[in-house]
Amino acid sequence: MSQPRRLAADAAHEFGGIALDRSKPLSFRLDGRRIDGFAGDTVLSAVLAAGIDAYGRFGDTVLGLTDRLAPLAASKRGGPLPLDRHPASDGLDLATVGHRSFSFRRGTALGHVIDGIVELPWLRLKPETTLTADLLVVGGGVAGLAAADAAAKAGHSVVLVERRPWLGGDARYFGPVGDEASPETVSTDLIARLGVPGTTVLTHAELFALHGATAHVHRIVDGRGMVVAVSADRILLATGSVQRLPVFAGNRLPGVTSAISAYHLAKRYGVIPGRSAIVATQSNYGYRLAMRLHDAGVDIRRIVDPRVNPQSRFVDFAKASGLKLAGGQLPLAAGPARRHGLAASFANTGTALSALDLEAEALIVSGPFQPDLTLWMLAGGGTHWSGGKLLARGGIERIALAGSAAGYRSMSACIASGRSAVAELFGRPREPVEDSEIGAPYETPEAETTIAPVVAGAPAFLDAGASLLVRPAPGARPMLTRHAQAPSLGDVAASVELGLTLPTDAGAVAEERGAPGGDLAASDWKPAPGTLSTSLPWLAGRFGDDPQTVRLVVDSTRVFARGALVYANTSPADPLLATGVIESEGAPGGTALISRAGLAGTDRFIVETLDGPSPARIAPN
Amino acid sequence: MPQCGIMAEFEIAIVGTSLLSGLLAGVLARDHGGKVVRIGRPLSAQRLPRSLNLALPLATRPEGWRLLRQAEADTRTLLGSIGVPDSVGATEAELVADLPDTAAALDHLAHMAVGFRHQVRRIDGGWAFRHVAVLDADPVERRLREWLLAAGAASIDEGSVDARLTVLADDDAIFDAVAASDRPAVLVPQSMTSTLLVSRPSSAPVRRYPDRGVTLLARPGNTMLAIVGGEHEIDARLASTLPGPFPMKRLATTRYRRFSTSDGAPLIGPLGPHFVITGLGDTAPFLAPAIARLIAGTAAEEDKRWFAAHDPAADRSAIADISPAIEAAP
Numbered sequence: 001m002s003q004p005r006r007l008a009a010d011a012a013h014e015f016g017g018i019a020l021d022r023s024k025p026l027s028f029r030l031d032g033r034r035i036d037g038f039a040g041d042t043v044l045s046a047v048l049a050a051g052i053d054a055y056g057r058f059g060d061t062v063l064g065l066t067d068r069l070a071p072l073a074a075s076k077r078g079g080p081l082p083l084d085r086h087p088a089s090d091g092l093d094l095a096t097v098g099h100r101s102f103s104f105r106r107g108t109a110l111g112h113v114i115d116g117i118v119e120l121p122w123l124r125l126k127p128e129t130t131l132t133a134d135l136l137v138v139g140g141g142v143a144g145l146a147a148a149d150a151a152a153k154a155g156h157s158v159v160l161v162e163r164r165p166w167l168g169g170d171a172r173y174f175g176p177v178g179d180e181a182s183p184e185t186v187s188t189d190l191i192a193r194l195g196v197p198g199t200t201v202l203t204h205a206e207l208f209a210l211h212g213a214t215a216h217v218h219r220i221v222d223g224r225g226m227v228v229a230v231s232a233d234r235i236l237l238a239t240g241s242v243q244r245l246p247v248f249a250g251n252r253l254p255g256v257t258s259a260i261s262a263y264h265l266a267k268r269y270g271v272i273p274g275r276s277a278i279v280a281t282q283s284n285y286g287y288r289l290a291m292r293l294h295d296a297g298v299d300i301r302r303i304v305d306p307r308v309n310p311q312s313r314f315v316d317f318a319k320a321s322g323l324k325l326a327g328g329q330l331p332l333a334a335g336p337a338r339r340h341g342l343a344a345s346f347a348n349t350g351t352a353l354s355a356l357d358l359e360a361e362a363l364i365v366s367g368p369f370q371p372d373l374t375l376w377m378l379a380g381g382g383t384h385w386s387g388g389k390l391l392a393r394g395g396i397e398r399i400a401l402a403g404s405a406a407g408y409r410s411m412s413a414c415i416a417s418g419r420s421a422v423a424e425l426f427g428r429p430r431e432p433v434e435d436s437e438i439g440a441p442y443e444t445p446e447a448e449t450t451i452a453p454v455v456a457g458a459p460a461f462l463d464a465g466a467s468l469l470v471r472p473a474p475g476a477r478p479m480l481t482r483h484a485q486a487p488s489l490g491d492v493a494a495s496v497e498l499g500l501t502l503p504t505d506a507g508a509v510a511e512e513r514g515a516p517g518g519d520l521a522a523s524d525w526k527p528a529p530g531t532l533s534t535s536l537p538w539l540a541g542r543f544g545d546d547p548q549t550v551r552l553v554v555d556s557t558r559v560f561a562r563g564a565l566v567y568a569n570t571s572p573a574d575p576l577l578a579t580g581v582i583e584s585e586g587a588p589g590g591t592a593l594i595s596r597a598g599l600a601g602t603d604r605f606i607v608e609t610l611d612g613p614s615p616a617r618i619a620p621n
Numbered sequence: 622m623p624q625c626g627i628m629a630e631f632e633i634a635i636v637g638t639s640l641l642s643g644l645l646a647g648v649l650a651r652d653h654g655g656k657v658v659r660i661g662r663p664l665s666a667q668r669l670p671r672s673l674n675l676a677l678p679l680a681t682r683p684e685g686w687r688l689l690r691q692a693e694a695d696t697r698t699l700l701g702s703i704g705v706p707d708s709v710g711a712t713e714a715e716l717v718a719d720l721p722d723t724a725a726a727l728d729h730l731a732h733m734a735v736g737f738r739h740q741v742r743r744i745d746g747g748w749a750f751r752h753v754a755v756l757d758a759d760p761v762e763r764r765l766r767e768w769l770l771a772a773g774a775a776s777i778d779e780g781s782v783d784a785r786l787t788v789l790a791d792d793d794a795i796f797d798a799v800a801a802s803d804r805p806a807v808l809v810p811q812s813m814t815s816t817l818l819v820s821r822p823s824s825a826p827v828r829r830y831p832d833r834g835v836t837l838l839a840r841p842g843n844t845m846l847a848i849v850g851g852e853h854e855i856d857a858r859l860a861s862t863l864p865g866p867f868p869m870k871r872l873a874t875t876r877y878r879r880f881s882t883s884d885g886a887p888l889i890g891p892l893g894p895h896f897v898i899t900g901l902g903d904t905a906p907f908l909a910p911a912i913a914r915l916i917a918g919t920a921a922e923e924d925k926r927w928f929a930a931h932d933p934a935a936d937r938s939a940i941a942d943i944s945p946a947i948e949a950a951p
Binding site for chain 2: 517540542564
């Protein structure tokens with residue numbers, strides 16, 4: 001099978017794929033289809049390079065295959081693994097996990113019917129091994145790398161876990177600020193410093209559970225998944241941030257991809273989402289990506305930006321490169337083009353009418369970055385809404401945040417925060433962290449997440465992950481409490497911006513779902529057995545100060561149930577007029593508690609049973 | 622907190638985020654002409670519910686049932702006038718006892734319910750109640766602010782106002798405004814947990830286990846909302862009430878506090894400088910019209926008698942009701 005979405009090896013800006021060894025081609029099978037790739041590919045990158053970009057059908061829409069939503073795949077010799085962490089290797093024979101519709105299975109589609117998200121099968125596996133360290137660093141971006149380096153230099157043992165196959169995080173996407181060294185240089189330097197005794201680095205390793213000082217990590221080694229326990233006195237969460245998804249109809253169709261994903265796919269694996277693309281960005285970094293893709297040979301049809309006349313060196317460079325720009329516009333809707341690719345319409349900001357219609361194979365969308373506080377919340381940390389983001393709130397003993405997860409933005413601040421957090425975790429004074437950015441006169445700040453007006457068409461999802469929450473129709477009930485999959489932080493943030501969640505509730509909503517607690521085990525708990533009290537409080541004063549206990553009998557074999565109300569035989573069956581109540585069942589009849597007044601002058605009553613009224617009389621002594 | 626003042630800006634300040642507080646403010650402004658402000662930011666619909674808003678009290682005394690039966694009808698009329706008549710539906714609820722005293726209480730409760738025209742049937746360990754009114758708070762909350770405005774009630778999320786009467790209409794407001802030393806002994810703080818789980822359906826949409834401190838509500842998508850009282854053995858008590866499959870995945874959890882009363886009866890009336898409303902359990906929003914009439918001085922005589930008996934200063938010996946063992950929060 002060809003690789004239509006693979007750039008040339010010598011593509012500009014190293015967009016030929018720095019992780020690939022082009023001298024080592026490989027092929028494997030996925031759901032019976034042959035997929036070609038190179039050593040260094042993940043299964044996902046090779047599949048996307050082959051032009052397969054549709055995961056499957058979700059209701060009436062089709063969802064794209066992305067690094068944030070992809071099925072697991074299993075080989076005959078191993079359990080299911082995530083496609084984005086699974087290294088491709090020659091001769092693999094994999095089958096995706098989930099319901100597949102063969103009628104839907106076509107050249108660019110995996111053909112799944114997505115009716116729910118498969119629970120990760122390793123969540124309940126026991127660890128195969130345990131690693132022990134003074135410090136566990138979660139996240140291999142520059143903050144995590146700097147933290148691991150600082151701890152190692154101070155003589156502490158360190159385990160660093162990184163979900164992705166590479167270290168360095170997202171810094172490369174943003175590039176340097178001012179006269180900073182390049183992220184490549186900084187990352188390479190920091191990575192080189194990890195090769196010291198006492199420091200263990202696990203890539204392809206995702207932390208999925210925290211139990212006190214022990215973390216459970218799912219790691220892929222030699223194509224096999226395993227759970228590793230890491231026991232550490234202190235934990236540093238440098239989990240980075242996640243790019244938000246602009247909310248518009250059709251925002252998860254095949255061909256729609258986030259800017260950060262598009263960057264990493266091109267940079268690591270030489271894979272592009274299409275030979276032609278529209279870039280819809282609300283920040284200056286989208287222009288940087290668009291230029292690089294353009295230089296690498298992608299036909300950039302337009303760069304669309306909701307900001308009017310944004311100022312940035314990247315904007316200037318894009319103009320100078322001859323790229324077409326459209327300011328003051330945002331994505332309104334996307335759908336399949338008549339022949340091939342996507343058709344996207346854009347509205348002038350503040351309007352709901354299409355002002356620009358474009359077609360391309362890909363729509364690259366950029367939203368603001370939300371600090372990834374998923375593990376922070378799992379560990380018991382709080383969040384609050386501030387400045388259009390959910391930020392960490394409060395503290396957790398022996399756990400610290402660093403980098404963009406802690407809200408820092410510049411590379412230098414992320415690095416400094418990693419070192420500073422380690423100092424604090426080990427009881428040393430925390431160093432100040434300065435987060436400098438180029439000023440607004442030169443670089444227009446990014447806009448908020450673009451939220452399109454409601455239009456007919458494909459659903460508008462709130463985020464790009466597995467929760468699959470859809471923008472509700474106007475006036476309809478918000479969905480965050482109805483879906484069986486926990487919403488992501490991006491879902492909650494979008495819900496705030498859509499006016500569905502109060503900003504003051506956003507942190508609590510995120511925490512409620514971000515730290516739901518572990519699985520519930522079966523239980524046969526019962527309260528300690530007791531005996532019936534002689535004095536029941538709800539009967540106190542009910543039938544006067546001095547009610548009498550009497551035995552009521554009937555002519556039949558009827559047994560009066562406990563709780564049945566007793567009335568004078570001339571009274572309507574109004575509970576407020578009841579003169580007594582059956583306290584215990586008899587055979588026949590029962591024992592009743594009856595008011596003194598009710599007993600005056602009569603020994604005959606009506607007992608209101610569930611089967612209707614029954615005459616009764618006081619049993620003779 | 623709102624303060625009493627000689628030159629009161631408002632006659633009545635209703636403090637609370639609950640549905641009861643919103644309805645109460647609107648009814649007082651609309652039907653009784655009071656200059657009313659509601660102070661409190663309603664919780665977003667995405668927050669986990671803390672109450673079921675169910676017209677089935679854990680109570681055996683006929684006076685309370687009579688009041689609720691009338692209040693339920695009033696509330697339906699009220700919600701119709703707000704434009705959300707469909708927010709009240711009907712459900713089946715089951716009450717299950719473990720201990721002899723609770724089993725006896727439920728027997729009394731079931732017969733009382735029959736006396737007020739409910740349909741009941743015996744189930745293993747307890748009773749099932751059909752066609753129980755249940756109020757869906759979401760549509761009401763979405764209309765509430767607009768309705769309050771139309772009714773002439775002011776509405777602020779937070780802040781202080783001058784008011785002749787301050788009504789603390791939910792437990793958070795009481796926790797905030799009444800020091801522990803000023804609370805009556807009958808008022809017991811209780812830790813609560815709301816959890817959303819992936820579960821098979823239970824035998825009824827609502828199932829309550831008073832002796833285990835657990836209430837279950839079936840939700841769409843094979844999920845179950847569980848509200849659990851107390852701090853000890855939460856997981857074990859909760860799991861013992863669920864149909865499986867185990868291990869059972871939790872989707873969301875929140876913890877909070879509420880008040881219970883040690884005698885199981887509601888507590889409504891003046892407390893120091895405030896007027897407090899607590900202990901109504903799931904029935905609270907249904908009682909908004911009745912409480913509004915009490916505050917406005919237009920309650921019927923028998924309603925007045927019931928409220929007087931539940932006043933914080935009243936002798937409560939003749940109103941004690943079902944009161945399962947509860948743990949006091951620290």
